[in-house]
Amino acid sequence: MALIQLGDVTYRFVAPSLSLMGPGCSKEVGAEVKKLGATHVLLVTDKGIAKLGMIDQIKEHLEKAGLKVTAFDGVEPDPSDKNVHAGAEIYQQSGCDALVSLGGGSSHDCAKGIGVVVTSGGDIREYAGIDRLKKRLPPFVAINTTAGTGSEATRTAVITNSDNHIKMPVVDARCLPVVAINDPRLMIAMPPALTAATGMDALSHAVETYVSLSSTLLSDACAIQAIKLISRWLRPAVANGTNLEARDKMAYAAFLAGLAFTNGRVGCAHAIAHQLGRYGIPHGVLCAVLLPYVCEYNMIAAPERFAEIAAAMGEKVEGLTVMEAATKVSTAIRNLNKDIGIAPNLAELGVKEADLEVLAQSAMNDLCRTTNPRQPVTFGDMLFMIRRAMGLGLVKAVGA
Secondary structure (H helix, E strand, O other): OEEEEEOOEEEEEOOOOEEEEOOOHHHHHHHHHHHOOOOEEEEEOOHHHHHHOHHHHHHHHHHHOOOEEEEEOOOOOOOEHHHHHHHHHHHHHHOOOEEEEEEOHHHHHHHHHHHHHHHHOOOHHHHOEEOOOOOOOOOEEEEEOOOOOOHHHOOEEEEEOOOOOOEEEEEOHHHOOOEEEEOHHHHOOOOHHHHHHHHHHHHHHHHHHHOOOOOOHHHHHHHHHHHHHHHHHHHHHHHOOOOHHHHHHHHHHHHHHHHHHHHHOOOHHHHHHHHHHHHOOOHHHHHHHHHHHHHHHHHHHOHHHHHHHHHHOOOOOOOOOHHHHHOHHHHHHHHHHHHOOOOOOOHHHOOOHHHHHHHHHHHHOOHHHHHOOOOOOOHHHHHHHHHHHHOOOOOOOOOO
């Protein structure tokens, strides 16, 4: 953890102790876990990854280093508290002393939740919120197979409450993996739709962090570079999954976006997307659809920042006023969504108009609302953004 002193304000920047990047780097997992003093690893993944054979590949690397491995492939998309407790039971019964997650954000978040339960005890629901953990997680290495969530670089685990299907962020620096591994060769198998969804998830992290009330110079540097990389390389990655250069650049982008948002935090697109998880729609798709509408709402709060984002996305902003340049962001995001096959609005994804007021009220209770650049965000504002993202007109006045 690095500390940066600016005047009388201290900023914290958290990041994994070690990050391995580039083709083939996952081969080093065994050696790195061994350095952490582990003897018996719980390998956390999902059944899809297991079917692809990646779990056998990583297990071999771990066993070659002299480590015992127990596999848990019970991770579901948007992992629930039930997934976490099932994994924690296997960890404890098997006598494990370390965690390795293999997959995308769901596997990493589930592994974090398992680590919380086996060290801090109790129910994972007790730890929803900020800095509520009692102890540090066991030695934890996260191996990415997608380029989007950035969970391998963050202090956040998002766990779904199985009773109400609402996502519960568990935010604590002790959730951060010790080692993050981004091997683009493991991402080749991602289908186009998943590549698109995860890539837009990363873009939403970077864009929302860049305009966040909690952004810092370090989160800015990570966010703006991630925006540049995604705008250049997401289309090629979707178009041809075997394009290793595109995969590599997207892996860097997602990692940078993860570093940005775990330190600078996000805004209303995420506050709303978390509530829509009950529909079973991929989180990255929800963020992609919501993002241009949230940007349009926030634009007057940070026009210079949005103008910089537009330039980073490759928009022609020379000769434009700041506000004219800022308006280019939502257009650029919509064009990117269209090119990679993301639906234009929430209605096409199956979201029901009858649910919107409940969704808006739930979003008001989400922590992400508090760092949104335009404040205060009222219930009327939240409903306005959701209705626009549905493709509907305004019913209640903004600010109501």
